[in-house]
Amino acid sequence: MLQTRVNSGLDGVIVADSVMSEVDGEAGRLIVRGRSIEELAATTGFEGVAALLWEEFAPPGQGGGDEGAVREGLASARVRAFAEVPKLFAATKGLTPVEGLRVGLGMLADTELMPHHYLVCGALPVFLAALLRASEGKSALAPDPMLTTAQDLLRMIRGRRADDVFEHALDTYLATIADHGFNASTFTARVVASTHAGLISSVLAGLCALKGPLHGGAPGPVLDMFDEIGSLNCAGAWFDDAFSKGTTLMGFGHRIYKVRDPRADVLKNIVATLPQTAGRLAFAVEVEKTAIAALRRHKPGRRLDTNVEYYTALLLEALEVPRSAFTALLAVGRAAGWCAHVFEQKKGGRIIRPQSNYIGTRPEA
Numbered sequence: 394m395l396q397t398r399v400n401s402g403l404d405g406v407i408v409a410d411s412v413m414s415e416v417d418g419e420a421g422r423l424i425v426r427g428r429s430i431e432e433l434a435a436t437t438g439f440e441g442v443a444a445l446l447w448e449e450f451a452p453p454g455q456g457g458g459d460e461g462a463v464r465e466g467l468a469s470a471r472v473r474a475f476a477e478v479p480k481l482f483a484a485t486k487g488l489t490p491v492e493g494l495r496v497g498l499g500m501l502a503d504t505e506l507m508p509h510h511y512l513v514c515g516a517l518p519v520f521l522a523a524l525l526r527a528s529e530g531k532s533a534l535a536p537d538p539m540l541t542t543a544q545d546l547l548r549m550i551r552g553r554r555a556d557d558v559f560e561h562a563l564d565t566y567l568a569t570i571a572d573h574g575f576n577a578s579t580f581t582a583r584v585v586a587s588t589h590a591g592l593i594s595s596v597l598a599g600l601c602a603l604k605g606p607l608h609g610g611a612p613g614p615v616l617d618m619f620d621e622i623g624s625l626n627c628a629g630a631w632f633d634d635a636f637s638k639g640t641t642l643m644g645f646g647h648r649i650y651k652v653r654d655p656r657a658d659v660l661k662n663i664v665a666t667l668p669q670t671a672g673r674l675a676f677a678v679e680v681e682k683t684a685i686a687a688l689r690r691h692k693p694g695r696r697l698d699t700n701v702e703y704y705t706a707l708l709l710e711a712l713e714v715p716r717s718a719f720t721a722l723l724a725v726g727r728a729a730g731w732c733a734h735v736f737e738q739k740k741g742g743r744i745i746r747p748q749s750n751y752i753g754t755r756p757e758a
């Protein structure tokens with residue numbers, strides 16, 4: 394007898410054991426490789442989190458558990474990726490930054506000798522910075538292998554080193570969002586990895602899933618929402634109008650979190666450390682309160698709260714990243730998690746192959 398019960402969003406379906414991260418949606422807690430996200434964000438930068446995620450999974454000597462090796466590996470990979478920038482420019486005219494990254498990853502060869510997790514995690518920041526500078530008519534800046542990913546990325550975008558506080562903010566952001574359970578993009582990467590298609594193809598697939606506004610595409614539209622609201626005394630009416638039109642509020646709601654996403658406060662606290670953000674932060678906090686009140690009124694019983702993308706928007710704005718590049722920047726950090734999941738899938742997983750329930754016509758008997 395064929396089983397025909399459909400679970401269209403795979404809610405609650407568990408398809409793998411994983412040591413990477415646990416998202417506790419009832420308690421609003423996130424654990425990454427045994428450490429709370431609050432502790433990890435306060436103590437460990439992007440390279441450290443990548444080393445932690447890759448521990449026991451990366452091939453021997455390729456950065457698993459060794460932050461120094463990861464830093465060196467990513468620095469060499471950035472230098473290697475810079476050679477691809479002229480080809481990238483030729484193929485990305487008119488594309489958004491995240492579409493540009495899609496092309497850039499697609500150009501990397503499966504035959505490349507450099508470890509592929511270094512290659513993709515090193516290439517993404519180089520490609521992103523080059524694309525952003527090209528959009529302003531500026532030439533690409535070569536990477537500096539003495540720097541960390543966050544330091545070098547800001548430098549390659551701005552043309553000069555940023556102040557410590559900004560570099561630290563970006564590093565904490567990349568570390569905070571590096572992994573998050575079986576989200577849509579990670580799951581996509583694991584499906585592709587389960588066919589043994591290879592790490593670059595798996596990460597590219599993850600990037601494509603990340604791009605959608607319901608996943609990694611949300612933070613740019615959060616700022617669009619702020620623009621539309623304009624002033625605080627218009628916020629209540631704006632939300633009532635939005636619900637009357639069936640608008641989905643960007644930066645709110647989550648499949649797993651039924652309470653506030655813990656990453657929202659980690660990022661909110663970083664924004665507060667940056668100069669000249671007090672006014673914008675106060676505005677965002679008030680808009681958030683009004684949005685939550687409106688969600689309670691218009692969607693009673695749905696348990697919708699603030700997700701990571703709300704304060705991501707504020708943080709990346711404070712770092713002067715153009716909003717069109719927010720999703721691409723998320724990809725720079727999340728790529729470490731995608732690589733870790735590809736390793737884990739390859740190590741113990743089978744091909745992921747669910748079923749559909751056929752409701753079409755049948756041949757006559």
Ligand code: ACO
Pocket residue numbers: 402576606607608609611640641642643644645646647648649692695697700701702
């Ligand atoms: N605004 C308004 N209503 C919402 C929102 C929202 N942001 N999120 C969910 N709802 C409503 C739905 O309309 C639905 O209402 P209904 O029962 O009256 O039809 C109910 O809450 C349940 O929502 P679902 O769509 O079933 O929730 P699901 O788990 O499928 O979707 C998602 C989760 C995609 C994140 C959704 O909350 C959403 O679209 N949020 C806005 C986009 C966003 O911020 N995405 C970033 C998520 S974090 C990340 O991926 C990095």
